[in-house]
Amino acid sequence: MRTTRVAQVVSLTSALASMALAAPLLAADNDGLTLAPGFSATVVQEGLGAGRHLAIAANGDIYLASRDGLVAMRDKDHDGKVDETAKFGDVQGTEVRIYKNWLYASDNVGVYRYPLKKGELAPSGAKQVVVAGFPLERQHADKTFALDPKGTLYVNVGAPSNSCQEKDRQEGSLGKNPCPILEKYGGVWVFDGNKTDQTPENGRRYATGMRNAVALEWDPAQNALYSAIHGRDSIDTLFPALYNAEDNATRQAEEFHKITDGGDYGWPYTFFDTKLGKRVLAPEYGGDAQKTPEAGKYPDPLTAFPAHWAPNDLLFYTGKNFPAKYRDGAFIAFHGSWNRAPEPQAGYKVVFQPMKDGKPSGAYEVFADGFAGEMADNNPRNAKYRPVGLAVGPDGSLYISDSQKGRIWRVSANK
Amino acid sequence: MTLRVQLVAVAALLSAAACATGGDSNPPAPAGVVQPASPAPAPAPAPADTRPPGQRLYAKHCLPCHQADGGGVPNMQPPIVGGTWVKGDSQALALFVMSGGFNSAERKDSANDNVMPEFRQLPDADLAEILSYIRAKFGGGGSAVTAADVAAARSKL
Numbered sequence: 315m316r317t318t319r320v321a322q323v324v325s326l327t328s329a330l331a332s333m334a335l336a337a338p339l340l341a342a343d344n345d346g347l348t349l350a351p352g353f354s355a356t357v358v359q360e361g362l363g364a365g366r367h368l369a370i371a372a373n374g375d376i377y378l379a380s381r382d383g384l385v386a387m388r389d390k391d392h393d394g395k396v397d398e399t400a401k402f403g404d405v406q407g408t409e410v411r412i413y414k415n416w417l418y419a420s421d422n423v424g425v426y427r428y429p430l431k432k433g434e435l436a437p438s439g440a441k442q443v444v445v446a447g448f449p450l451e452r453q454h455a456d457k458t459f460a461l462d463p464k465g466t467l468y469v470n471v472g473a474p475s476n477s478c479q480e481k482d483r484q485e486g487s488l489g490k491n492p493c494p495i496l497e498k499y500g501g502v503w504v505f506d507g508n509k510t511d512q513t514p515e516n517g518r519r520y521a522t523g524m525r526n527a528v529a530l531e532w533d534p535a536q537n538a539l540y541s542a543i544h545g546r547d548s549i550d551t552l553f554p555a556l557y558n559a560e561d562n563a564t565r566q567a568e569e570f571h572k573i574t575d576g577g578d579y580g581w582p583y584t585f586f587d588t589k590l591g592k593r594v595l596a597p598e599y600g601g602d603a604q605k606t607p608e609a610g611k612y613p614d615p616l617t618a619f620p621a622h623w624a625p626n627d628l629l630f631y632t633g634k635n636f637p638a639k640y641r642d643g644a645f646i647a648f649h650g651s652w653n654r655a656p657e658p659q660a661g662y663k664v665v666f667q668p669m670k671d672g673k674p675s676g677a678y679e680v681f682a683d684g685f686a687g688e689m690a691d692n693n694p695r696n697a698k699y700r701p702v703g704l705a706v707g708p709d710g711s712l713y714i715s716d717s718q719k720g721r722i723w724r725v726s727a728n729k
Numbered sequence: 730m731t732l733r734v735q736l737v738a739v740a741a742l743l744s745a746a747a748c749a750t751g752g753d754s755n756p757p758a759p760a761g762v763v764q765p766a767s768p769a770p771a772p773a774p775a776p777a778d779t780r781p782p783g784q785r786l787y788a789k790h791c792l793p794c795h796q797a798d799g800g801g802v803p804n805m806q807p808p809i810v811g812g813t814w815v816k817g818d819s820q821a822l823a824l825f826v827m828s829g830g831f832n833s834a835e836r837k838d839s840a841n842d843n844v845m846p847e848f849r850q851l852p853d854a855d856l857a858e859i860l861s862y863i864r865a866k867f868g869g870g871g872s873a874v875t876a877a878d879v880a881a882a883r884s885k886l
Contacts, residue, residue, distance in 0.1 A: 453842045484829075484846040551793055562793075652802040655793050691798035 362720025635710025783862025
């Protein structure tokens with residue numbers, strides 16, 4: 315009983331301490347999110363289901379991709395809340411982008427576009443196929459994409475595999491060498507986004523060795539493609555003699571790279587080990603938790619983000635609302651881990667990576683956090699929210715979408 | 730016991746301690762604070778892993794995907810809780826787990842991304858402990874599975 319009372323006092327004291335720390339942030343509310351100093355968040359829409367990426371038109375109309383289909387939203391009275399919502403089309407997937415007068419969207423097997431006509435919220439025009447016919451896979455199937463100013467379409471074709479083992483996710487199973495999956499998956503394929511009715515055969519493999527490059531973005535300042543890539547799972551359960559659960563939870567970086575034509579980023583043969591600070595051979599390919607690949611064969615990441623944080627969207631800030639330090643820097647939405655268990659899950663936040671001349675100019679900073687809430691049982695199913703998509707509005711505000719309940723926040727710099 | 734094995738054993742205890750304390754998730758970091766890329770320090774080592782063998786083996790082999798609550802991860806791995814296999818015939822369950830569920834009709838219709846590996850490399854006694862644990866905890870108090878049940882199922886592989 316005495317122990318219990320002591321424990322109660324201790325927990326009450328720590329609760330008071332955390333309340334005191336949190337008080338100034340609670341006062342601003344921000345829908346329960348914790349933001350970098352000088353910013354405020356408001357909810358612009360909620361209840362849209364399994365939201366994914368979002369895009370915002372020059373007139374402020376918001377387009378959300380979701381597992382249930384595309385959603386168009388408008389704030390007619392400019393009070394910061396959406397007051398017209400329309401579902402449209404038949405594309406259920408992750409990516410949505412605006413290029414010229416077209417709304418591009420993707421599902422697991424193709425990229426499509428709808429004409430955006432002046433005054434129309436939900437497009438009334440017919441859907442066009444830009445490229446379709448990717449094989450339907452279960453793992454890493456979302457065809458996220460980016461477009462450059464010429465309309466070149468860069469499509470993430472994720473690898474339907476963890477580490478290209480003879481038997482996927484089987485303890486001790488070695489890697490296929492060379493990995494045949496890389497012929498059609500595990501990289502970025504490039505198409506002409508201005509053309510319609512293309513098939514995967516019309517594309518060209520632009521970059522390879524990327525397990526799942528969900529967060530893919532063209533940086534207009536550098537005129538270059540970048541990606542934050544989902545790293546591999548389960549080094550401990552697959553190779554228990556080499557790695558333990560804590561290693562699995564922390565060592566395989568989520569790698570942030572500049573993606574160049576012909577580049578190879580090392581999956582499945584290697585991963586970047588955050589503990590050693592260097593790239594190592596994967597255990598399926600002769601790795602012993604120390605051995606490194608041939609020097610210079612694969613680039614080191616620009617930033618090695620913590621394991622399993624799940625980078626799901628990348629955005630280079632070109633708006634004018636935020637202070638100067640954010641200009642041309644990268645925001646990354648981390649969906650949060652499932653695969654750190656039994657260790658505590660992590661991620662579930664939006665970070666800012668300062669950039670100068672296309673390279674990180676300092677350590678990354680947590681920009682928005684607190685999405686997951688208490689998350690009972692350490693299970694992502696119980697996360698309150700999970701950040702998944704990012705977009706910038708015409709006024710320079712940053713919009714963040716959620717995949718748990720379909721909430722959208724708008725984050726602005728305080729005046 | 731080699732040093733490597735000892736290290737692994739200590740690490741297993743550390744992760745067991747993290748699990749036993751509830752594996753609290755991801756407290757929000759103070760705004761604007763630069764997060765180091767390295768993880769938070771591990772909790773103090775527990776004197777011994779006092780968990781029953783079934784729970785301990787579940788944590789090692791099953792929990793990374795199906796999670797501590799057996800609830801799975803939406804769109805990634807299915808829940809054990811509420812499933813038919815965990816409540817059904819114990820030999821059929823053992824066969825399902827040892828063959829990775831690859832050929833089950835449920836697998837073909839599944840909305841989940843990831844496949845279950847085969848667990849036939851585990852000894853009968855360990856599988857019996859795991860299956861008894863999940864039937865008790867996630868299967869509404871189902872009957873225990875014996876090593877003989879597992880051996881009988883294994884003969885059908």
